[in-house]
Amino acid sequence: MKEKILIVEDDPAMRLGMTHFLKSHGYEIKSCDNGIKALELIENEIFEIAIFDLKLPGIDGITLLQKIKHKNPNTSVIIITAFAEVKTAVQAIKEGAFDYLAKPFSNDELLLIIERALKFRNLEIEIEYLRKKVRQKEVFEGLVGISNAMKEIFEKIRVVSQTDVPVLIQGESGTGKELIADAIQRLSNRKRSPYIKINCAAIPETLFESELFGYEKGAFTGANETKKGKLELANEGTIFFDEIADMPLSLQAKLLRVIEDGIVYRLGGKEPVKVNLRFIYATCKNIKELIKTGKFREDLFYRINVVPIYIPPLKDRREDIPVLIEHYLEYYVQKYNKKNIQISPSAYEALLSYDYPGNVRELKHALERGVILSKDGIMDIKNLPEEISGLINVKTDCLKEYISLKECLENFEKSLILKTLKDCDGKKVEAARKLGISRKTLWEKIKFYKLEE
């Protein structure tokens, strides 16, 4: 069966003529004589093409066009128009109609325009499909990246998720360590078993042990009933120790024993509980340094660092920045129900050249803010956080060309003073205090850099 076409035409001879002709060319035709009936038809069926006159009984052609496009943007609309109405026909095209046919027209012209519309429609669908595919390639289990570093990480995730080996994920804050841990869990054959996350930096030392190991009723005052610890709750599944470097030393020894024996004792309990666990760890700290200063047990480090995954900071894999921008732009445009948003060239340049000390998290927040503040479909540089838009980008300014140290320091001083003044709403007393200089010095510098305005 060929494509489905809807014909709305109040002139019976014309309606029947078109229907008959197009049916003879294998198309499936539904027809009606007014706009209201047409609306009923599009409610229940999907048409590849809709053909109708702009002047219709019941509802005007432009409104019908809008409703059809709203219902299914992929339906191609062909408008039939009298010569005198060409202006309205042009408006219809602006509203999304594919083309118009001026009366009178021949059957061949009708066929030609339909074939053209279908060809165009298929192309559009194909482009959309390809774009989606490209986008899918850039996203692996919620992780966006095209840099070699990220591709290697994706590959490592694929491999380690099929085993039970311990994984240690390292990277600065906001680089996606938790996303990686989640991906490994999701791809593993433990995906339907418990997945317990423990943030070692967030649990006070005094509660840590009972959190991990649980306790028997009466083990200490307040232990009114037996409670399972996280290690036990995660049995048969995966346990993720986030910020492992912050685990207190006393507990490191206890964890080491669990890793080695696979046995847990609840506080106050004598019965060994056997646990089968997959361990994932993450940290943004340099554990080797902590070992040197005695803050982390070396023997534990060797146990957890079986497969290391290191995520470089975003500034060291800049190829990922544009795809992350695209990804999160689309995400927030949808989330905040905005229509397409264009990033202005200056904003785009700022986004591309920034160093992102907060890594992907910072980029993500910048785009969220940019989308919210954008106006008239444009995200401008002033919609970005100040660190990114940068009054004067000191670093690149100095590196662009070989300027003297004095000039570079002056640039820096000037931008710092400007930023502080801005932060303090121009209040000089406050700005001087923040900068750690006297009011008089601040005054002199304002005059020197001509910052009065």
Ligand SMILES: Nc1ncnc2c1ncn2[C@@H]1O[C@H](COP(=O)(O)OP(=O)(O)OP(=O)(O)O)[C@@H](O)[C@H]1O
């Ligand atoms: N490659 C990526 N693709 C898409 N989003 C990412 C990526 N990396 C990080 N993010 C997003 O950035 C934010 C921070 O990621 P995540 O919490 O995994 O980082 P982290 O390394 O655990 O940070 P922290 O050390 O501060 O806990 C999340 O919102 C996450 O969705």
Ligand SMILES: [Mg+2]
């Ligand atoms: Mg984290």
